[in-house]
Amino acid sequence: xxxxxxxxxxxxxxxxxxxxxxxxxxxxxxxxxxxxxxxxxxxxxxxxxxxxxxxxxxxxxxxxxxxxxxxxxxxxxxxxxxxxxxxxxxxxxxxxxxxxxxxxxxxxxxxxxxxxxxxxxxxxxxxxxxxxxxxxxxxxxxxxxxxxxxxxxxxxxxxxxxxxxxxxxxxxxxxxxxxxxxxxxxxxxxxxxxxxxxxxxxxxxxxxxxxxxxxxxxxxxxxxxxxxxxxxxxxxxxxxxxxxxxxxxxxxxxxxxxxxxxxxxxxxxxxxxxxxxxxxxxxxxxxx
Amino acid sequence: xxxxxxxxxxxxxxxxxxxxxxxxxxxxxxxxxxxxxxxxxxxxxxxxxxxxxxxxxxxxxxxxxxxxxxxxxxxxxxxxxxxxxxxxxxxxxxxxxxxxxxxxxxxxxxxxxxxxxxxxxxxxxxxxxxxxxxxxxxxxxxxxxxxxxxxxxxxxxxxxxxxxxxxxxxxxxxxxxxxxxxxxxxxxxxxxxxxxxxxxxxxxxxxxxxxxxxxxxxxxxxxxxxxxxxxxxxxxxxxxxxxxxxxxxxxxxxxxxxxxxxxxxxxxxxxxxxxxxxxxxxxxxxxxxxxxxxxxxxxx
Numbered sequence: 375x376x377x378x379x380x381x382x383x384x385x386x387x388x389x390x391x392x393x394x395x396x397x398x399x400x401x402x403x404x405x406x407x408x409x410x411x412x413x414x415x416x417x418x419x420x421x422x423x424x425x426x427x428x429x430x431x432x433x434x435x436x437x438x439x440x441x442x443x444x445x446x447x448x449x450x451x452x453x454x455x456x457x458x459x460x461x462x463x464x465x466x467x468x469x470x471x472x473x474x475x476x477x478x479x480x481x482x483x484x485x486x487x488x489x490x491x492x493x494x495x496x497x498x499x500x501x502x503x504x505x506x507x508x509x510x511x512x513x514x515x516x517x518x519x520x521x522x523x524x525x526x527x528x529x530x531x532x533x534x535x536x537x538x539x540x541x542x543x544x545x546x547x548x549x550x551x552x553x554x555x556x557x558x559x560x561x562x563x564x565x566x567x568x569x570x571x572x573x574x575x576x577x578x579x580x581x582x583x584x585x586x587x588x589x590x591x592x593x594x595x596x597x598x599x600x601x602x603x604x605x606x607x608x609x610x611x612x613x614x615x616x617x618x619x620x621x622x623x624x625x626x627x628x629x630x631x632x633x634x635x636x637x638x639x640x641x642x643x644x645x646x647x648x649x650x651x652x653x654x655x656x657x658x659x660x661x662x
Numbered sequence: 663x664x665x666x667x668x669x670x671x672x673x674x675x676x677x678x679x680x681x682x683x684x685x686x687x688x689x690x691x692x693x694x695x696x697x698x699x700x701x702x703x704x705x706x707x708x709x710x711x712x713x714x715x716x717x718x719x720x721x722x723x724x725x726x727x728x729x730x731x732x733x734x735x736x737x738x739x740x741x742x743x744x745x746x747x748x749x750x751x752x753x754x755x756x757x758x759x760x761x762x763x764x765x766x767x768x769x770x771x772x773x774x775x776x777x778x779x780x781x782x783x784x785x786x787x788x789x790x791x792x793x794x795x796x797x798x799x800x801x802x803x804x805x806x807x808x809x810x811x812x813x814x815x816x817x818x819x820x821x822x823x824x825x826x827x828x829x830x831x832x833x834x835x836x837x838x839x840x841x842x843x844x845x846x847x848x849x850x851x852x853x854x855x856x857x858x859x860x861x862x863x864x865x866x867x868x869x870x871x872x873x874x875x876x877x878x879x880x881x882x883x884x885x886x887x888x889x890x891x892x893x894x895x896x897x898x899x900x901x902x903x904x905x906x907x908x909x910x911x912x913x914x915x916x917x918x919x920x921x922x923x924x925x926x927x928x929x930x931x932x933x934x935x936x937x938x939x940x941x942x943x944x945x946x947x948x949x950x951x952x953x954x955x956x957x958x959x960x961x962x
Contacts, residue, residue, distance in 0.1 A: 458941055465944070467748060487930040593878070597759050635763055639759075639764070
């Protein structure tokens with residue numbers, strides 16, 4: 375029982391680290407643009423398929439797939455925002471949120487049109503699991519963990535030390551003040567879409583490396599992504615990481631009590647619990 | 663062919679109910695519900711289970727479904743009433759997903775992904791299918807008229823005026839001494855009840871429900887119907903629903919006529935068209951075909 379629980383916590387930390395990548399994307403876009411961008415789901419799927427193409431058709435390794443997914447989903451994010459969502463933002467955050475759901479359905483069906491509904495797996499070498507003291511962890515899991523940690527590290531360094539990163543934080547913190555200080559809000563909006571949707575794309579590849587992908591891949595994890603962002607504090611990037619780890623471990627531990635299918639429902643329960651008990655999330659709303 | 667047309671009219675009526683339900687929260691109160699399909703499904707399951715397993719009549723199943731979904735609406739609204747609308751968007755979307763997961767997995771109750779078949783309908787055995795269709799069209803039309811009249815009464819009542827005030831600026835409404843949170847929760851409950859009623863009517867009509875019937879796309883259809891018709895306008899909700907059903911059905915024939923498309927591709931084109939038309943409506947015709955008419959302020 376105890377060994378089983380420890381194993382689940384390890385699995386949960388791995389799953390949570392991977393979940394943190396798209397959750398950072400979601401919360402960063404929220405912090406700057408102030409609306410829940412549900413189109414993250416389809417950009418995650420786009421990233422997963424972009425990575426799949428270069429991995430399976432061109433034989434690139436996983437790291438190349440991650441890079442392509444970041445660029446592909448990020449560029450798609452900028453383009454879709456410019457064409458679809460940006461013109462709607464003056465109509466209010468909720469109208470934009472509705473349009474984002476519609477956008478995600480359109481994009482998901484573009485993927486379905488091109489690739490069909492069947493499950494697809496990445497082309498990976500078969501590796502033996504690592505075992506120690508009765509616990510096991512897959513070699514691919516460790517690699518995914520490494521990719522996720524590297525991606526997050528890059529985001530933190532970018533936000534902490536670069537001028538554009540600081541501009542992004544400034545807009546998230548106080549858009550009016552940032553505007554007065556000469557930070558171009560449109561440029562920051564494009565940037566946060568690129569980075570946020572790019573991170574969603576990386577999340578898609580990491581999920582694809584772990585299991586398999588289909589046009590609904592993004593939609594299936596989006597509830598966990600919301601949960602991670604809300605639990606940590608919507609709009610807070612460190613919060614998204616803490617929230618993702620919490621939700622990841624919570625989802626795995628729920629296996630002790632519930633059928634596996636209820637894993638995503640755990641995320642929903644976590645949202646309700648946090649909104650009731652600690653509305654600003656674990657780390658509050660500060661963007662950084 | 664007549665049967666097909668009657669069936670489409672029944673579906674138009676059901677979408678009209680859903681759009682009217684959405685209009686109470688989104689059009690009148692300015693609250694969002696992106697998990698419409700969850701409330702629709704919940705209503706369908708409640709009435710189907712009560713009539714099939716507990717032997718209730720449909721006349722008892724419908725109000726029970728409305729009550730249960732209203733209760734779920736109260737819970738969802740209570741949790742999020744203190745926050746900006748973004749949280750309601752997230753929670754409602756999550757709610758519909760949880761309904762789907764529960765319906766797929768509580769096999770002892772809902773028969774899982776196989777769904778529930780043989781849901782009783784009024785005089786289904788005794789009537790010919792064509793007569794049953796017509797009878798059901800009458801029932802749905804009656805429901806639409808009743809809900810439409812009720813929603814119009816609500817809109818023109820002082821209560822509806824408060825809801826619109828909350829939609830336009832909830833702080834002003836609060837300063838004017840209105841208990842905003844209670845109004846929001848009540849409006850959400852009323853809306854959820856209508857959605858649940860529509861779900862129950864759906865189940866008794868088709869006699870079969872399953873989790874995969876209740877796709878998130880249905881929520882988009884309903885938002886599209888209300889946006890096309892005119893957000894805030896009850897007649898617009900009904901008109902929009904009829905137009906959306908007509909549009910959806912015509913795309914079925916158009917995609918079938920396109921050469922060289924696999925079935926999955928044709929389905930993808932249709933779904934993408936629905937999403938794209940919602941985006942285009944929001945962008946270019948946000949007030950819809952029948953824009954909400956607000957009486958100008960009387961001159962002092």
